[in-house]
Amino acid sequence: MLEKIRAQKTLISVLCLVVTLAITVTAGIDFYQFRNYQEVIIPGEGVTGSFMLSEYLPALEGTYGDTMVYVMEGKTEGPSMLVLGGTHPNEPSGHMAAITLVEHCTVDAGTLYVIPRANNSAFTHNDAQEASPHFYHIQTASGTREFIFGSRATNPLDQWPDPDVYTHQPSGQSLSGSETRNLNRGYPGVADGNMTERACYAITELIKDKEIDMTVDLHESSPEYPTINAMVAHESAMELASNALLDMMLDGVQISLEPSPSTLHGLTHRELGDFTDTLPVLMETANPSHGRLRGATNEELVLTGKDPYYLKAAENGYVWVPYDETGVSIEERVARHLTGIHYLCEEYGTLYGKTLSIVGIPSYDELFNGSLGDYLN
Numbered sequence: 001m002l003e004k005i006r007a008q009k010t011l012i013s014v015l016c017l018v019v020t021l022a023i024t025v026t027a028g029i030d031f032y033q034f035r036n037y038q039e040v041i042i043p044g045e046g047v048t049g050s051f052m053l054s055e056y057l058p059a060l061e062g063t064y065g066d067t068m069v070y071v072m073e074g075k076t077e078g079p080s081m082l083v084l085g086g087t088h089p090n091e092p093s094g095h096m097a098a099i100t101l102v103e104h105c106t107v108d109a110g111t112l113y114v115i116p117r118a119n120n121s122a123f124t125h126n127d128a129q130e131a132s133p134h135f136y137h138i139q140t141a142s143g144t145r146e147f148i149f150g151s152r153a154t155n156p157l158d159q160w161p162d163p164d165v166y167t168h169q170p171s172g173q174s175l176s177g178s179e180t181r182n183l184n185r186g187y188p189g190v191a192d193g194n195m196t197e198r199a200c201y202a203i204t205e206l207i208k209d210k211e212i213d214m215t216v217d218l219h220e221s222s223p224e225y226p227t228i229n230a231m232v233a234h235e236s237a238m239e240l241a242s243n244a245l246l247d248m249m250l251d252g253v254q255i256s257l258e259p260s261p262s263t264l265h266g267l268t269h270r271e272l273g274d275f276t277d278t279l280p281v282l283m284e285t286a287n288p289s290h291g292r293l294r295g296a297t298n299e300e301l302v303l304t305g306k307d308p309y310y311l312k313a314a315e316n317g318y319v320w321v322p323y324d325e326t327g328v329s330i331e332e333r334v335a336r337h338l339t340g341i342h343y344l345c346e347e348y349g350t351l352y353g354k355t356l357s358i359v360g361i362p363s364y365d366e367l368f369n370g371s372l373g374d375y376l377n
């Protein structure tokens, strides 16, 4: 009898081990494939060159923190702009706006630098327990294209463990430990710091070396977060941003302007203005797919922004953007970013007498009423 029970227990143990191994191997393959997935960007004729960010910090070379910088140089001289997409890879409109510039636009005068995957490491995983999709798909002339929905922060495989308290350099500001992997808390960066601080350092050095006139950092926020459908500008960029904002409002695009808090450190709109001569502006659109009130989190939510729980929240006055059953499509969100970039370029010309002329940016209405895939290769 005793032997029979022993044999049964052994069998159960072996079965448990086999099931555990099967889950571990399957999940491991999935993690490995996602970490090493090669997202395809198809540069258009406007791209005149490219280089890796590690040119500005060799320690990044060969790491997941290194990323491609696309150069779009005009035929004539003019001012320059750096566009950062994918600072937070769970905010797809910034990533897609940057890719649209690279694939669809050309530059007549001045130079545009575009980094679609600013925190490259954060594109190699997504946030635990958020049930986010790994990918979303967009129909283009060349077929169905696949893009990554990543994480807000650097992959723990690249930077771990988080400290209990993150101390920002050089301000000494204390933040929650997990913010040590947030690219938009690491500027101006540290040359021998962690991967996130190194990426920030290299971006800051790029701006200094190329004497980049304007920097635009593209983001999305939850509809219940107050800083939304907004531009946040360093005091040096306030006149430029407010003029561009008025142009957007005249086009019927609702947007607000926020001053960069002088005591909140590590963000592009604060540190790039304090430590370089660039005029930094950050833009936010509304993204229900990473809001706290959302229901099912899937590819459709990422692309359409339609969610019954946000609809309910909006009816009860809990969101900061106009929200109805039409959702907030990826087209609307990318159109906001691109329209902002267009008017920042125009108003820079009015203020400083030199215009960065980007050709091919669709108008807000064209993109809002059309399909993002029409502007991708």
Ligand SMILES: [Zn+2]
Pocket: 087, 088, 091, 218, 219, 220
């Ligand atoms: Zn963000």
